[in-house]
Amino acid sequence: MTKDHTLSGLAYLSVIFAPIIFPAIVWISVKDQGVKADAKKAVFLHLLPGVSSFFIVGVLTNLGTLCNQQAVFSNGAAIGLAVWLLINLSVTGYTVILGIKEIFS
16 A cells, blocks of 8 residues: 555545545645546545535525425425435445545555
């Protein structure tokens, strides 16, 4: 295990303790191109749940204002929250797997 693999792995695993911030610091401060590439990928993977949250909240807000029927809004909200949860769990799981693979490679 080298220092490079450890930093790359921590950049991915930081989704648990310091998403976006830690990989951005690694991306900016490290000179090794492999670690930079992994940190850049980690930053964008960490941004996906935030972007999906922003999008889902916007859709639900518009659905709530445009819809006069509570049943339609409830079904839309349930589907929106299920999609949001699926995206967040998938991206987080994928990021953790990448981090573990990188540390132990």
